[in-house]
Amino acid sequence: MLSKEDNIRFTEVEPGAALHSMAKRYWLPYLRAEALEANGKSRKVELLGETYISFRAADGTLGFLDEQCPHRGASLVLARSGDNALTCIFHGWKFDVSGKCVETPSEANPNFCKTVKVKTYPVREAGGVCWVYLGEGEPPVFPDYEYFKAPPEYRRARVGYCHSNWTQNLETLLDSSHIGLLHASGAATQAPNIKQAAGINTPKLSVVETPYGLQGYALRDRGDGTVSLRVTEFVAPFTVLNGATREEEGRLLYMVPINNRRAAFWRMEWDLNHTQDYWVEQAKAEGMEELFFEDPDDFLANVFDRTKENYDQDREAMAQGHWSGFKHLRAEDAAVSDSVPMVDRTKENLGASDLVIARMRQQFFRGLEAFENGGPALGLGPRGDGSGIPYADMRGTAELISSDTDPKDFHNRVLREERAAAREAFLAAMETK
Numbered sequence: 001m002l003s004k005e006d007n008i009r010f011t012e013v014e015p016g017a018a019l020h021s022m023a024k025r026y027w028l029p030y031l032r033a034e035a036l037e038a039n040g041k042s043r044k045v046e047l048l049g050e051t052y053i054s055f056r057a058a059d060g061t062l063g064f065l066d067e068q069c070p071h072r073g074a075s076l077v078l079a080r081s082g083d084n085a086l087t088c089i090f091h092g093w094k095f096d097v098s099g100k101c102v103e104t105p106s107e108a109n110p111n112f113c114k115t116v117k118v119k120t121y122p123v124r125e126a127g128g129v130c131w132v133y134l135g136e137g138e139p140p141v142f143p144d145y146e147y148f149k150a151p152p153e154y155r156r157a158r159v160g161y162c163h164s165n166w167t168q169n170l171e172t173l174l175d176s177s178h179i180g181l182l183h184a185s186g187a188a189t190q191a192p193n194i195k196q197a198a199g200i201n202t203p204k205l206s207v208v209e210t211p212y213g214l215q216g217y218a219l220r221d222r223g224d225g226t227v228s229l230r231v232t233e234f235v236a237p238f239t240v241l242n243g244a245t246r247e248e249e250g251r252l253l254y255m256v257p258i259n260n261r262r263a264a265f266w267r268m269e270w271d272l273n274h275t276q277d278y279w280v281e282q283a284k285a286e287g288m289e290e291l292f293f294e295d296p297d298d299f300l301a302n303v304f305d306r307t308k309e310n311y312d313q314d315r316e317a318m319a320q321g322h323w324s325g326f327k328h329l330r331a332e333d334a335a336v337s338d339s340v341p342m343v344d345r346t347k348e349n350l351g352a353s354d355l356v357i358a359r360m361r362q363q364f365f366r367g368l369e370a371f372e373n374g375g376p377a378l379g380l381g382p383r384g385d386g387s388g389i390p391y392a393d394m395r396g397t398a399e400l401i402s403s404d405t406d407p408k409d410f411h412n413r414v415l416r417e418e419r420a421a422a423r424e425a426f427l428a429a430m431e432t433k
């Protein structure tokens, strides 16, 4: 449970909110690289309750500007593109990718344009995704997750839009106890990481705080000498790498606040052992191929019918034993998150199963307060720039271990060493190709 004031501090992101300036201190994903065509139309981007425009010049360079034309405020989403620039259709003022105004045809003085500038922001492209830094000063280091090392055919990036506050789906990602309940039916139960947790709904939870956020451990004793270990890595405040077995794709997830009631849910998946063709075949075999043919620029667009009160949940299937009435896992998580767009946390009752969420919130409030007092932004380490954070080796874990294995050593050392060796071998093999 949170007080009304704390719930506002935790959730609101728009200008004037406590979190607004700290949230600008991170590299944020904003569009898939393929969504911006060279010399194509500009795209409107909303982040933290403010609107921007991004476009790609003919030479491939990305531009990212404030949305409003600095003349009289028309949206530059309407601008003409071409010539490595955007030209506002209202009076023809023209801006290049660096934000420099290069023409103001409505002004007789040809030098007038030199006095005008539109604000631009540092951008970069990595892993098939465009990223922006909206904050003041130098951006933090760009995190070198293993995902970014995977060649295009070994990875995929998709984004879906949640019609709810950014904290809600984030808390779902940190919540290990819903797995065997919300996702009890349907094809998703075949996913190896879910299979091994099935039937045990009261995992033993613990939390380890880290310089970048926390690790949430969930242990399920299967009573046969094995334990299902699920470790979720949380890189505060927007990033999660949740449990995947060795045989599954790794998942780098971002929950980016668009405004107080919308969030972009980014899924970046990778596997250095298999190309994406393999994963399409696997999904077909499990009846989950829809997941591969959904719209990568909004994978939550059609998972259910938002115009219906219960999202067109299949009540008949539920009567016959299907737990949630939703076809697949993605719809289940999105439905519970979107069903109340802004949860009133003064009315909630947390239990032992919510330990990870409770600790994440405590850390959030401590971090935000420290930032307000001039300290580093939460999750970026003691120097506040992300240096020294072991992004490269980070991955969520879901494995069966024997009861006498130390779960922390297994996650933090055994699997990491294994992965680092596999990654090096993969990259060396790529180089000789």
Ligand code: FES
Binding pocket: 069, 070, 071, 072, 073, 074, 088, 089, 090, 091, 092, 093
């Ligand atoms: S409003 Fe854009 S040129 Fe006038």
Ligand SMILES: [Fe+2]
Binding pocket: 172, 178, 179, 182, 183, 333
């Ligand atoms: Fe879930």
